[in-house]
Each structure stands twice: as C-alpha cells, then as structure tokens.
Amino acid sequence: MIGADAIVKCLEEEGVEYVFGYPGVAICPFYNSILESDIKTILIRTEQNAAHAASGLARVSGKVGVCAVTSGPGATNLITGVATAFADSIPLVCITGQVNSELLGSDVFQEADITGAVESFVKYSYLVKDAADIPQIFKEAFHLASTGRKGPVLIDVPIDIQNAPVTKFKYPDEVNMRTYKPTVKGNMAQIKKVIKELAKAKRPLICAGGGVLLSQAEEALRAFSEEYRIPVVSTMMGIGAMPTEHPMYYGMVGNNGKPYANRAMNESDLLLMVGARVADRAVNQPDVITENKVLVHIDVDPAEIGKNVGPAIPLVGDARHIFEDIETQEFICEHEEWIRTLNTYRDTMQPIRKPNPAYVDPAAFITMLSREMDENAIYVADVGQNQIWSCGYHIVKKGRFLTTGGMGTMGYSIPAAMGAKLADRSRQVVAVCGDGSFQMSMMELATMRQFDVPVKIIVLKNNYLGMVREYQHYTYKDSYSVVDLSGSPDLEKLSAAYGLKFMRQETMEGAQETIKAFLENDESVLLECLIDPMDLVKA
Numbered sequence: 001m002i003g004a005d006a007i008v009k010c011l012e013e014e015g016v017e018y019v020f021g022y023p024g025v026a027i028c029p030f031y032n033s034i035l036e037s038d039i040k041t042i043l044i045r046t047e048q049n050a051a052h053a054a055s056g057l058a059r060v061s062g063k064v065g066v067c068a069v070t071s072g073p074g075a076t077n078l079i080t081g082v083a084t085a086f087a088d089s090i091p092l093v094c095i096t097g098q099v100n101s102e103l104l105g106s107d108v109f110q111e112a113d114i115t116g117a118v119e120s121f122v123k124y125s126y127l128v129k130d131a132a133d134i135p136q137i138f139k140e141a142f143h144l145a146s147t148g149r150k151g152p153v154l155i156d157v158p159i160d161i162q163n164a165p166v167t168k169f170k171y172p173d174e175v176n177m178r179t180y181k182p183t184v185k186g187n188m189a190q191i192k193k194v195i196k197e198l199a200k201a202k203r204p205l206i207c208a209g210g211g212v213l214l215s216q217a218e219e220a221l222r223a224f225s226e227e228y229r230i231p232v233v234s235t236m237m238g239i240g241a242m243p244t245e246h247p248m249y250y251g252m253v254g255n256n257g258k259p260y261a262n263r264a265m266n267e268s269d270l271l272l273m274v275g276a277r278v279a280d281r282a283v284n285q286p287d288v289i290t291e292n293k294v295l296v297h298i299d300v301d302p303a304e305i306g307k308n309v310g311p312a313i314p315l316v317g318d319a320r321h322i323f324e325d326i327e328t329q330e331f332i333c334e335h336e337e338w339i340r341t342l343n344t345y346r347d348t349m350q351p352i353r354k355p356n357p358a359y360v361d362p363a364a365f366i367t368m369l370s371r372e373m374d375e376n377a378i379y380v381a382d383v384g385q386n387q388i389w390s391c392g393y394h395i396v397k398k399g400r401f402l403t404t405g406g407m408g409t410m411g412y413s414i415p416a417a418m419g420a421k422l423a424d425r426s427r428q429v430v431a432v433c434g435d436g437s438f439q440m441s442m443m444e445l446a447t448m449r450q451f452d453v454p455v456k457i458i459v460l461k462n463n464y465l466g467m468v469r470e471y472q473h474y475t476y477k478d479s480y481s482v483v484d485l486s487g488s489p490d491l492e493k494l495s496a497a498y499g500l501k502f503m504r505q506e507t508m509e510g511a512q513e514t515i516k517a518f519l520e521n522d523e524s525v526l527l528e529c530l531i532d533p534m535d536l537v538k539a
Helices: 003-013 025-036 047-061 073-088 131-146 159-163 188-200 210-214 218-228 259-267 319-327 336-348 362-372 385-393 413-423 442-450 466-475 491-497 511-519
Strands: 018-022 040-043 065-069 092-098 124-127 152-158 204-208 232-234 249-252 270-274 294-299 313-316 378-381 400-402 429-434 456-461 501-505 525-530
Touching (some): 003 025, 003 131, 003 159, 018 025, 018 413, 025 092, 025 152, 025 159, 047 092, 047 413, 073 092, 092 131, 131 152, 131 159, 152 159, 204 218, 232 259, 249 259, 249 336, 259 336, 378 413, 385 429, 385 456, 385 466, 456 511, 491 501, 501 511
Parallel strands (some): 018 040, 018 065, 124 152, 204 270, 232 249, 294 313, 378 400, 456 525, 501 525
16 A cells, blocks of 8 residues: 555545546546545546636535645646635545655645645645555544534645555544644533523524534524524525524525615524624624624634624534523513514515516526425625625525525636536536636637536626726726626637537526526526626616
8 A cells, every 4th residue: 555545545434426626647646546546536627627626516515525635736727616615614534646745845846835835725744754654544534624613725746655665554543632622512501601591582583604604503593583583694605594484584695685674684683693703794883783782703713703803702613512501491482572573674675676587587587497496405606796686686495596695706617507507416406607717718618528517507697897897886986997708708609519408598587498408407508697787786
C-alpha cells in the first residue's frame, strides 16, 4: 500500500460514493489508486465546480462532499468553491495534490501554497508530511467537516507522500481532538431562561437560518411552531425550513425579503434567531432587532453569537437538540392576536408587480413551475436577479431549496444541481440561473452528458448582468457600465452541441404547457425564458 491507496481506503471507510475533480500530475497517484475502488469519479470541467458539485451532494445527502484536484492552478481554481462552502457552512473534504515535499518553497512548476491561500476559508487545513499520518488526518478531517458548525477542510498531499509506502494501515474508530469540542447540547439554565421569556411574550417570532437545515432540525422546528403557534420567518439560507405555504410561515426577511416578514421581525417582542449569522443581507440594521424586544440567538458556533448584534439570551448548541430540549419543558404562551395581525400583514402587504406582457414574467413563471414540480423536488437557484425571484416566488413543498447566500457565487446552480441529483437520482432537480451565471458554468453540460446526470436547467435570459444593472439603475441613474451580455451564445445551438433537448418561452402565453413538457420525464432539458431586460426585483 502507498499513500494514495491509503487515501482511497480512508474515503471507503467514510462511505464516500463520489469524488468530483480534475486530475493533474500532482494528484495522479490518487486517481490511479481510486481505479481499484467502487468510488465513482466525476470529471468536472473546471475545478471551482468540483466544490460546488460536492456541496450540492452534501446538502441533499447529509454526508460530507469530497473533491480532489491537482496542485497550482487546479488548487487555486478550487478556492472560490471552498470559500462558497465555508460561507454557507457546507461540509466538504477537499484534497489537493502538491509538488514533491523537498521542492516546497522553491517556486517549482505548479507549486502554490494552497494551505496558506485558503486559511480564511476553511475550518482547518492539513499539509501531509508523512504517509503514515494519512488515516488519522482523514478521520479528523471528516469529523471536523461534519460536526459543530460544518464547513470545508482541505488536505494538501505532496506527490511523493502519495507514492510513499504505508506499512501499516489502521483507520481510527473515533476522534479525540483536545482543542476541538463543539457544543451540541444547549445549556439547560439558558433554555429555561428562553422558556420563561416565551411564556411572557405577546409577539414571539422565530427567524430560521441555514443552521436549521444543516442540523436537520426542520421537523423539530415545525413541530415546535405548530404546538405553540409561534410564527416563523427565514433568512435566504433558511428557505425550506418551513413549507412556503405553511400557515405559520411568513416568508424571507432582509433587503429582498417580504415586507410583511420584515415588519413581523421589527414588531416582535421576542425574537429567536436560530442558526442564522445576523448578517447584513438579512438584517441591515442590527439595532432594529434588539429594540424593544428580547433577542435569543441560538447557534452551534459560539463565535457567531454577539458578532453582529448582542443578544439578551445567548444559547450555544445544535438547533435540533435545542428544540428537542425545549419540548421537554412545559409552558403556555398566548398570542393569537399577534398571529391575526401577521395574517393581515401577509394579506395586505403582498408586493405588486407590473410585468411587461411582451416577455415572460419570472415571478409568475417560477410560481407556476413550483406548482408543477414534484413534492420532494430540489430547486437550485443561482445568484443574481434569478436568485431573488426564486427566493420570493418558489414554493417549497416537501423538497429542498438550494442556493449560495453567504458568498453569492455566480455559476453555482448547475454544478450544485448535478451533485444534488447524484445524491438522490430519484428526485427531480431543477437549476434556475440567469444568462450571466449560466455562462459561468455552461461547460458542465459536458459533465452532465458524460456521466448521465439529468438536470433540468432554466435560463432567465435578459442579455444583462441583471442584478448589477438594477443597482446601477438606482445608484447611477441608468448609467450602465460593463453589464451588457451581447455576444452570448445561441442556446438552441449550444444545447444541440451538448445533446440536450431545448425549449424556449418568449411570453407567458402557453407557459403552463411548456412547463409540463419541460418536467414530464427525467431527461436533461434546457429551457430559455426571455425576460424584460428592464425588469426589477424591487418594484
């Protein structure tokens, strides 16, 4: 056995089914060894997307996603995908090849200090110096990635270490890291303080963040909300924690959220922030959520609590465990008038759009699409105007809504959708992107074709970088700079080149029939929807 064999054995021990990546000389020993394994390798077309695909798989399967690329530009190309996973707390193990150990620091061909480069974007990184350490390092890496606040871990393996003999392989049964002891169970004294405040509150509200989904606390949250009739709003990353049309759910908060959701947060007297960072996109005025209210901040990462706003009651722990512990306590809360008020807000504060009938209305189209999608379907939104329309108008039933909210990385949706599909081939997967973000990952149509990963793709085409154009519309009074996408490819011809079925929708006429045909079987389809170039996400 050599180091590369040991790496593959570690992945087998962790139950890894797929590795997304791109080979090069410095990672070739690993890719040679994996030929002897049942682990499937997926050749992605650019390294950034290896991390995005691994992210999509991790978010749907609940397991750690794995990617492996070569040294130098392979590793540096991966960084954006690693940073995206870090911002969204997605568990990944990222393996990079490296030049020979004795050449490190001498600026040889395709050498890059990748552990140094990703320092601020990973939970931890390893530079393997001895092949005998590989089992311990991989055991720790998977543990770090999947516990506490989840996130990416990078392992850099020089080629001589991959080729070095490993005389004895033993994968550890457990991990005991003295400096890493994440808190999972909430402090019962703090939980009792929360319950005391809940019993007094007249206008309680839960704001669910991505941490609710990462801790698989959706069912616990819904049960808690239903039993005590406590309304719920969500951040962008928390979409799907409650079904969109659940009577106790009042939409996404933030700059691009629902007006009635923001009003609910402002007027609440007790706000439970669960698994949310309280970042600027969800709460652009932190003082508002502490004014005249009790703020309870629940997060598995103690560094997030108090970082952007000081809570009255901090509570460190995993969301699912905390909801389960709260359920063991008995308390009564009465706030039916608050619910009636929020229902009135929801009925009377719906955003009013005035779409151009000469084009597809993206809001109406996304809602129509949602109603036709399978109950457990996975909807993957990219970044840009398409993301905001998706957040506002997609209806989550019993499925998942995936997007990147922390880093806001364009080009995320197609590779993430591929990973999601490979995590569960039985589920319908739809990626929605703009024509800008599509062109950042359209090379992955080849990956979809090569590995038979049938993903449905919708391109909302307006020939602009729409979100930036909208910002320039408001900020620079229609002085547009570097946002015109003229020169974009003919998507019908591009689809033919990749062997994809192509459809086009130019107005809302016949949209229902188009959507049904788009979704009717499991084959890959690219649907181009023509959008008014001047349409705005903010009416």
